[in-house]
Amino acid sequence: MKELLLIPGPTPVSDDVLKALSQNTISHTDDRFVEVFIKALNKMKLFFGTRDGQIFIIAGSGTLGMEMSLTNILEENENLLVVSHGYFGDRFVEIGETLGLNVDVLKSKAGMHIDSSSLEDYLAKKKYKAVTFTHVDTSTGVMTNMEEMSKIIKEVSPDTLIVLDGVCATGGVPEKMDEWGVDVVFTGSQKAIAVPPGLTMLAFSARAVSARKKMEKMRTYYGDILRWMPVMENPYKHFATPAVNMIFALEKSLDGILGQGLDKYYEKHKMLATLARSPIKAFGFNSLADDDIAAPTLSVFIYPPGIDDAGFRSLLKEKGVIVAGGIGELKGKCFRMGHMGSIAAEDILHALKCIEQVIKEKYM
């Protein structure tokens, strides 16, 4: 029985991408690799919605992207505002505190989003060097309205740098770095981009690069964008060995997505979310986030009374369908279903059939 991996990352990887991953490893300064690296860097610009942003592709998971987004623009004791819609928003607080920043948090209730007036209030009361947003918080399925949020920042505090965590969003929902005036956006390879875990891709605006250049003390070596910039501008240069095969896989996947059309790919994600949500709600589950703020990339379903998390997920696993449990304060209360990347409508229909069987066999 083939397993269907429907967790919100890592997501299934197509045979084409696996084939690209498994080709012979060649030198990181070989023309054939450099050509692919340059293509991947250029293609990432389209996913982040930037023309001139400086792209970085670095071995490490999304958390490295989170950390680099802060270490490269903020010095000790500077003010950071974290807008949190859940567990991954909160991670910015931990990273900020670890780095000795003055961190304030604007946190929503689980499944809700923060309203624009509270952001305005925070920005009016204190000067923040940067504000972080999580485009889609993978613990709650809430999507941030970045157009609205960035507009407020531009109006109330235009010098504040905007950091956007796109780990559970990039590729699955449009990101418009230049239009929104985002200064740092990053993602991971293992979600809507449908590559195995292992890479973080980032884009820094000119303002963010200049913030790094002005910093007096750097507290990261591997994650310092100034060490990586020469390599990203000319991959024949060397700083630390790039993940050659992962970059082959990334370029293959980006190429496949762009071949289908990025807008079509975004539409596919919306369609999959709709396909999954109505029937699961009809089984008695509640969607944690209301439809107008729920992300197209994953759904978070609250169990109805009588359905236990461990039992439900293990019975579903016996049928070959893997979904994730709740995390943080939602542990045990919900299951999370990813519907992003290479997932197709048939996969969702198959999962729905299995969920129905589990409910009929065990819970009715």
Ligand SMILES: Cc1ncc(COP(=O)(O)O)c(C=O)c1O
């Ligand atoms: C929104 C978000 N940010 C950051 C991370 C951390 O990424 P990683 O697990 O690749 O370090 C995740 C992981 O799921 C995530 O969903």
